[in-house]
Amino acid sequence: MHHLVTGLVPDVTGRHGPLDVKATGYAQVNAEADEQSATDLTRAELLAAPLTLLILLATFGSLAAALVPALVGVVSVVGTYAVLRLLTDVTSVSVFALNITTALGFGLAVDYSLFVVTRYREELAAGRGVTEAIAAGLRSAGRTVLFSALTVALSLAALLVFPIYFLRSLAYAGIVVVVLAAATSVLLMPPLLALIGRRIDRWDVFAPLRRRLPGSRSPEQGLWHRLALTVMRRPVVIGATVAVVLAALALPFTQARFALMDDRVLPRGSASQVASDTIRGEFHGAQTSPVVVVTPDVEPGSDRLADYARRLSALPGTVRVDSAAGTFADGRRAAPPGPAAAAFHGTGGTWLSLVSDRDQGSAAGEDYVRAVRAVPAPGHVLVGGDAATQVDTKDSLSSRLPWAGAIIAISMLVLLFLFSGSVVIPLKQLVLNMLSLTASFGAMVYVFQDGHLKWLVGDFVHTGQLEVTVPILMFCVAFGLSMDYSVFLLSRIREEYLATGDNTRAVAFGMERTGRLITAAALIVAIVLGALATSQLSILKLLGAGLALAVLVDATLVRGLLVPAAMRLLGHVNWWAPRPLKRLHARFGLTED
Known part of the structure; x- marks a missing residue:
């Protein structure tokens, strides 16, 4: 991965016409x-x-x-x-x-x-x-x-x-x-x-x-x-x-308050740190790394999946839920499934993307992950993403x-x-x-x-x-x-x-x-x-x-x-x-x- 990044990033970053591209x-x-x-x-x-x-x-x-x-x-x-x-x-x-x-x-x-x-x-x-x-x-x-x-x-x-x-x-x-x-x-x-x-x-x-x-x-x-x-x-x-x-x-x-290392370990002004700061300041905290819920036991597009996504979208802190059953916000369907919904299909199951306004590296982000995991699911689910990794890492270290x-x-x-x-x-x-x-x-x-x-x-x-x-x-x-x-x-x-x-x-x-x-x-x-x-x-x-x-x-x-x-x-x-x-x-x- 290191060689791939060092070989690819210089070619895609910098000035490209009207665009100023940074990688993080x-x-x-x-x-x-x-x-x-x-x-x-x-x-x-x-x-x-x-x-x-x-x-x-x-x-x-x-x-x-x-x-x-x-x-x-x-x-x-x-x-x-x-x-x-x-x-x-x-x-x-x-x-x-x-x-x-x-x-x-x-x-x-x-x-x-x-x-x-x-x-x-x-x-x-x-x-x-x-x-x-x-x-x-x-x-x-x-x-x-x-x-x-x-x-x-x-x-x-x-x-x-x-x-x-x-x-x-x-x-x-x-x-x-x-x-x-x-x-x-x-x-x-x-x-x-x-x-x-x-x-x-x-x-x-x-x-x-x-x-x-x-x-x-x-x-x-x-x-x-x-x-x-x-x-x-x-x-x-x-x-x-x-x-x-x-x-x-x-x-x-x-x-003391603890979190996982991120781009801010780098010196102020470094390319990755500047790019990530821009994202944190101009986008919802989890849009670039949403909470991901994998449901291998649920068929894509099913009513059970739609009901689960609706309940997740009603959680405090949820901006929207994207899934194979459509996009949900504030406890209701905001848009039906479109061509992009095919990306949520998997072999024998599906996955959902939860965009939250909680900073994933914060205590509020950890509380949000716990709230997601507490929502009754239609089958076995796995919750991932940066905030979930932080929660699991802390729990693992504590144990x-x-x-x-x-x-x-x-x-x-x-x-x-x-x-x-x-x-x-x-x-x-x-x-x-x-x-x-x-x-x-x-x-x-x-x-x-x-x-x-x-x-x-x-x-x-x-x-x-x-x-x-x-x-x-x-x-x-x-x-x-x-x-x-x-x-x-x-x-x-x-x-x-x-x-x-x-x-x-x-x-x-x-x-x-x-x-x-x-x-x-x-x-x-x-x-x-x-x-x-x-x-x-x-x-x-x-x-x-x-x-x-x-x-x-x-x-x-x-x-x-x-x-x-x-x-x-x-x-x-x-x-x-x-x-x-x-x-x-x-x-x-x-x-x-």
Whole structure:
């Protein structure tokens, strides 16, 4: 269809004598979105790559160390292109898949490599040789990387329960890309590190600055250590304040209104968007895409069909009903069947076209479809059209949400139990991860639905509604990323707790050992995903801005304030588990060391 549209549309649009012809419709909108997304992808990559390198340089100090994760990220992007090309041979893939999965794959590959390089440098500093340092680093950080990738992949797997090709195609692509990012980091890092050896700290651009600073601080004097202790001295006040702020940021989401994507996903002024705006402004809302009723059990032209069409025409919102029995309006026949009525004949049945004055993308359009379906029919009927598709899509998504939620909750509870040995920490982490999404969900409504602060992300066509699949996609991706960082933090906290038995000390130790690293990793992912907000397509703007905000909130307010507050309040209860589960963890549990 894409090739047909791109080959046909240029020949039939433009000036034709006195006519100025523009094309729109589902296929044309997809074709323009595909072309625009390719342009946007190049812009996003050009923006994200240098910023990512700067963050890596600030984190490591050494240009050599910074270039290694960046190189792994580039390899992951190349692999992502290949994966998506192969997927298109076996299934339909969304036009937005390349932008989303490329950003996700690059961000995760750089993050995972960041953790491996950090552990390798620690092992070198401890006096190990290059080969021993690589092996020790992969035994610890490499195992955690694979475990963390599993959490993201399982979170994305929840999208597979939805019978929507957009979500399913992104699930297939996302899972493969996450596995590819982890595999690239673990498999490519050893030869790279062996090649660079002890030169990993070369070209230290911050060495002159460090020479002018006083001696290095002990871990107890570090920023994250001091922040953790400050929070744990007033856990109730700080924790409650942050939780209330995050809950308040989520309040706009209670007013969310959802619809399917249409031409208004395109930038303002694009050909399809202008043509559709003209139709919306000058024709009844459903004349170009009427509600269609198929009646395979009714003979065309029968009295039963005429009576059914008459009753449909009497519904509030119906402009007219065209059928094989004639045209009906206001509960009566307006015109007898003419030559055009033959178009409504089918094999063993007929169909009716209902033109409504209701906007098919609105709540009124959905109510109209439900009213049509409630009219007693002379036989089995099927109701279609844009509004019917929207109703059925929402109903389908709503019915599958509990299953998706159960997949995420159960898988994350099991994984975090295997990692922590506790039944309390996994439950607490699920709640905290939900809070990390509140600001993003509130911003979706405040900015993209209600149109406030549009200048932050650039102009877009404001429809007063959100694309119905985006919150689900954003939840699964952001939840997986939040859990990803939880694994790195909790592994260090547990390591110290097992060594000392001091919960407060363990939290401060874990925060200090991972705070700088997780912050850098979160910044990289936020920049890579946030670069999608520079897109001219509103759906990519929404996903990019929302995911970037979720990652930043998780790395700052949740990891920096809520986690130490909650850990301090629960104390030793954090690590509680029934004895049978303790024995299970002793046998099958996973740790970083």
